[in-house]
Amino acid sequence: MKDLMDRALNLTRMRGAQYADIRVVENRTENMSVRNGVVDALNFSDNIGFGVRILANGAWGFASSRDLSPAEVDRVTALAFEIARASALAPGEKVDLGPAVVSQGVYQTPFQIDPFSISLEDKLALLMKADAEMGGVEGLRVRRGNLTFIREKKSFANTEGAYTEQTIIESGGGLMVTAVGGNEVQQRSYPASFGRNQSTAGWEVILNWDLPGNAQRVASEAVALLTADPCPSEITTTLILGGDQLALQVHESCGHPTELDRVFGTEAAYAGTSFLTTEKLGTFKYGSSLVNLTADSLRPLGLGTFGWDDEGVPAQSTPLVKDGIFVGYLMSRETASRIGRTSNACMRASGWDRIPIVRMINVSLEPGTWSWDDLIADTDDGIFMETNRSWSIDDKRYNFQFGTEVGYEIKNGKLGRLLRNPTYTGITPEFWNSCDAICNEKHWIMWGTPNCGKGQPPQTAHTGHGAAPARFRNVRVGVLK
Amino acid sequence: MLGQQESLKICKQILGRCGKDPAEVLIFSEDDALTRFANNTIHQNVAQTDIKIIIRYIIGKQIGTATTNRLDSSALDEVVGRARLNAQASPEDPLYPGLSGPAQYQEIPAFDDATASYSPQARALSVRGICNLSKSKDLNASGAFSTGYGEITIANTEGVNAYHTSTHADFQTVIMGEDSSGRAQRTAWRVQDIPVEELGKEAVHTAERGRNPHKIEAGEYTVVFDHYVTQDIISSLCFSGMGALSVLEGRSWMNDRIGQKIMSSQVSIWDDGLDPQGAPMPFDFEGVPKQKVDIVREGVVLGPVYDRYTGQKAGHASTGHALPPTARGFGPLATNLFMAPGTASLEEMIHSTQRGLYINRFWYTRVVHPRDCIITGMTRDGVFMIENGEITYPVKNLRFTQSYVQALADVEAVGRKTYLLASEFLSSVDCIPALKISRFNFTGSTV
Numbered sequence: 001m002k003d004l005m006d007r008a009l010n011l012t013r014m015r016g017a018q019y020a021d022i023r024v025v026e027n028r029t030e031n032m033s034v035r036n037g038v039v040d041a042l043n044f045s046d047n048i049g050f051g052v053r054i055l056a057n058g059a060w061g062f063a064s065s066r067d068l069s070p071a072e073v074d075r076v077t078a079l080a081f082e083i084a085r086a087s088a089l090a091p092g093e094k095v096d097l098g099p100a101v102v103s104q105g106v107y108q109t110p111f112q113i114d115p116f117s118i119s120l121e122d123k124l125a126l127l128m129k130a131d132a133e134m135g136g137v138e139g140l141r142v143r144r145g146n147l148t149f150i151r152e153k154k155s156f157a158n159t160e161g162a163y164t165e166q167t168i169i170e171s172g173g174g175l176m177v178t179a180v181g182g183n184e185v186q187q188r189s190y191p192a193s194f195g196r197n198q199s200t201a202g203w204e205v206i207l208n209w210d211l212p213g214n215a216q217r218v219a220s221e222a223v224a225l226l227t228a229d230p231c232p233s234e235i236t237t238t239l240i241l242g243g244d245q246l247a248l249q250v251h252e253s254c255g256h257p258t259e260l261d262r263v264f265g266t267e268a269a270y271a272g273t274s275f276l277t278t279e280k281l282g283t284f285k286y287g288s289s290l291v292n293l294t295a296d297s298l299r300p301l302g303l304g305t306f307g308w309d310d311e312g313v314p315a316q317s318t319p320l321v322k323d324g325i326f327v328g329y330l331m332s333r334e335t336a337s338r339i340g341r342t343s344n345a346c347m348r349a350s351g352w353d354r355i356p357i358v359r360m361i362n363v364s365l366e367p368g369t370w371s372w373d374d375l376i377a378d379t380d381d382g383i384f385m386e387t388n389r390s391w392s393i394d395d396k397r398y399n400f401q402f403g404t405e406v407g408y409e410i411k412n413g414k415l416g417r418l419l420r421n422p423t424y425t426g427i428t429p430e431f432w433n434s435c436d437a438i439c440n441e442k443h444w445i446m447w448g449t450p451n452c453g454k455g456q457p458p459q460t461a462h463t464g465h466g467a468a469p470a471r472f473r474n475v476r477v478g479v480l481k
Numbered sequence: 482m483l484g485q486q487e488s489l490k491i492c493k494q495i496l497g498r499c500g501k502d503p504a505e506v507l508i509f510s511e512d513d514a515l516t517r518f519a520n521n522t523i524h525q526n527v528a529q530t531d532i533k534i535i536i537r538y539i540i541g542k543q544i545g546t547a548t549t550n551r552l553d554s555s556a557l558d559e560v561v562g563r564a565r566l567n568a569q570a571s572p573e574d575p576l577y578p579g580l581s582g583p584a585q586y587q588e589i590p591a592f593d594d595a596t597a598s599y600s601p602q603a604r605a606l607s608v609r610g611i612c613n614l615s616k617s618k619d620l621n622a623s624g625a626f627s628t629g630y631g632e633i634t635i636a637n638t639e640g641v642n643a644y645h646t647s648t649h650a651d652f653q654t655v656i657m658g659e660d661s662s663g664r665a666q667r668t669a670w671r672v673q674d675i676p677v678e679e680l681g682k683e684a685v686h687t688a689e690r691g692r693n694p695h696k697i698e699a700g701e702y703t704v705v706f707d708h709y710v711t712q713d714i715i716s717s718l719c720f721s722g723m724g725a726l727s728v729l730e731g732r733s734w735m736n737d738r739i740g741q742k743i744m745s746s747q748v749s750i751w752d753d754g755l756d757p758q759g760a761p762m763p764f765d766f767e768g769v770p771k772q773k774v775d776i777v778r779e780g781v782v783l784g785p786v787y788d789r790y791t792g793q794k795a796g797h798a799s800t801g802h803a804l805p806p807t808a809r810g811f812g813p814l815a816t817n818l819f820m821a822p823g824t825a826s827l828e829e830m831i832h833s834t835q836r837g838l839y840i841n842r843f844w845y846t847r848v849v850h851p852r853d854c855i856i857t858g859m860t861r862d863g864v865f866m867i868e869n870g871e872i873t874y875p876v877k878n879l880r881f882t883q884s885y886v887q888a889l890a891d892v893e894a895v896g897r898k899t900y901l902l903a904s905e906f907l908s909s910v911d912c913i914p915a916l917k918i919s920r921f922n923f924t925g926s927t928v
Binding site for chain 1: 529600654730850925
């Protein structure tokens with residue numbers, strides 16, 4: 001493999017590239033799902049290929065292929081040059097990649113139990129057991145359970161002398177049930193929305209989530225929601241968000257607007273731009289003084305945890321918001337140079353066939369000081385919402401609207417009646433400035449979002465978000481009439 | 482490109498490794514390129530080539546699948562072995578109807594040599610033209626121009642041998658001013674059918690007209706939608722309930738409404754993979770020939786699309802809408818949607834509006850509640866107030882929360898021209914017109 005990578009890079013040097021890198025990625029994925037007692041998916045997937053990225057005469061070109069033969073490496077490298085030449089027909093500003101990246105080393109995701117060592121029969125038995133528990137609940141229309149395991153081996157080398165090898169392991173899964181009654185359709189998921197949480201970890205996380213042990217509860221909640229009171233409509237109230245919903249709030253309204261490539265307009269054609277423009281850095285009051293947001297690729301279990309990003313920059317931790325003030329971005333080598341900083345390892349490609357672009361890694365809300373019981377007891381009148389059901393935000397990341405699977409009324413410091421179809425809406429900085437309490441690290445969980453979309457052609461990234469429940473004041477709740 | 486002979490040869494080699502067990506092989510090969518631009522420059526320019534082999538292995542009613550992108554002998558041994566293991570480990574699915582049998586497929590033109598060989602330089606020259614136009618107007622162009630080709634081969638132990646090759650091209654651009662933007666897009670299987678310059682001018686015109694937008698109150702408005710909005714409506718209805726699985730599970734907007742008139746009589750929607758005006762595909766991913774399916778006719782809901790599995794459950798023949806076996810859990814999907822054109826031009830729809838909004842596109846739309854397909858999302862890239870039949874001023878982007886089923890019940894006029902567009906997640910390519918709707922609910926606005 002290294003010989004092929006050296007072959008490509010030597011070719012690029014011979015042809016005068018200013019910079020080049022190559023990634024070889026092999027991905028093995030096992031996924032399975034059970035639907036109403038029947039296995040409706042049991043698949044093993046194996047995929048390998050390489051991608052060459054070249055900067056020549058100030059313009060970028062990228063080409064990739066599944067075929068790892070020397071002849072194909074030569075063809076693809078030549079194609080990347082041809083593409084870079086074409087890019088130069090509409091050139092941009094001079095590219096400054098900042099300091100050279102010369103990382104060397106090997107990284108593997110830490111895990112306790114290799115998920116690929118567990119038999120298919122044992123994995124299916126776990127899902128069937130959870131299915132049987134859900135099946136015992138009257139009133140369900142659909143019950144689903146799923147598991148996914150990924151092993152990705154990635155080699156990276158560049159013309160500056162970097163060479164790294166990484167093996168990333170991910171384990172994910174969950175349950176989702178649908179209840180139908182009259183005009184109502186209700187769903188409940190565990191351990192996270194749409195029936196899936198995912199971590200950089202082994203089989204041990206699946207055991208920790210205890211899908212069979214939570215199956216009956218989840219199923220009963222879905223049925224109960226059919227006849228629950230609707231969430232009050234068009235009120236302004238105190239909102240407490242569960243950690244899993246807050247993780248998505250962080251993803252949409254914090255992670256995306258801090259992607260520096262969006263700020264510089266390079267995602268305008270698809271994902272949009274950002275309201276966090278560069279003159280705001282260091283001064284803009286993004287949230288209340290309790291709000292601290294961090295981007296890191298180091299924390300255990302995070303889907304954004306690795307050894308080096310896809311430019312070979314080492315994993316690290318960067319504050320994005322400190323004591324409420326906006327202080328940092330998610331950056332690549334090129335974008336970081338434009339603001340006088342160095343990359344914080346946020347360039348990621350979804351596979352060998354895609355160019356790396358700025359992506360979230362783990363973007364987390366740091367824990368506060370409150371216990372969950374105290375937070376509820378301290379709230380006179382409000383609504384608690386958890387587990388996302390719908391999400392939408394504008395192209396600059398200001399106006400958002402979220403719906404969750406379940407809500408509970410809070411009255412006089414106690415959780416009360418169940419509420420169906422809860423929704424809330426707001427404007428990002430107004431929302432975060434209304435945060436007046438965050439639960440402590442005992443309630444902090446690293447959640448996984450395995451389906452973040454960005455880029456053209458489209459790329460799906462896996463991102464991590466740590467969050468504990470938190471409280472927000474004067475939030476507009478209930479947009480359904 | 483593998484070619485038909487080579488593809489079917491590989492299928493035979495794989496099926497030969499399955500012994501006496503029933504099995505099915507799908508081979509996808511693709512060769513795609515995309516030139517992306519922003520800030521009036523080309524900033525990302527990419528190409529990829531790949532082959533994907535999916536094997537469905539059957540032992541009685543036990544099913545397992547495996548995929549690979551390797552073609553060497555040991556890789557094919559491994560992938561068949563994995564699929565067999567998966568089948569052996571899987572409990573029986575008593576409702577599995579088995580593999581489909583051989584069929585005759587319609588020959589439909591869908592491949593264009595010029596598109597297949599479209600060069601990086603050709604794409605870049607077109608993009609440069611748009612960037613130069615934008616610069617001349619003091620605007621900022623971004624977008625993507627993609628071309629490519631693909632092959633699909635399906636073979637199984639029951640005698641299915643299906644092969645289809647196609648080309649695709651898509652151009653989309655967002656042109657931005659300080660406080661305005663406009664967008665245009667077109668999809669085709671012949672790159673010559675994409676009027677790049679015209680699309681650039683369309684987006685520039687919207688961006689220029691959109692300068693200094695006003696904030697307006699949320700509320701219900703009469704709306705005139707460009708075809709880009711109509712595509713979102715059709716796509717959302719598709720994902721929320723045009724497939725038989727969602728109907729069988731009771732979570733479709735069609736449930737309890739099949740046979741009823743719930744939309745305007747001006748609304749007719751169908752799926753047709755055989756129409757060369759769309760992105761033609763003669764068979765589905767089980768090798769069943771595609772059929773034209775009327776989903777809504779003159780406002781009356783007729784029913785969903787089926788694959789063999791849901792067809793067996795519902796007592797209905799497959800309509801040729803199966804997805805690959807690795808996506809079986811999604812159920813059948815309509816991927817070539819058409820909406821019937823009407824008689825009005827966009828200008829006529831605007832002139833006939835006393836007070837309302839003209840909207841270019843929707844963004845980030847998601848299901849809030851599936852029963853009536855209640856969707857929330859934002860407007861983007863051009864919203865304009867209409868007063869007394871004229872566009873009077875641009876408007877800041879708005880959030881809506883609205884039942885799309887109700888919206889199509891309130892259709893007052895349908896555009897006479899239709900346009901071909903690939904959907905955001907590339908799951909379908911649809912042919913749709915503009916719409917005028919008497920009331921649409923906006924619940925907020927952006928900063």
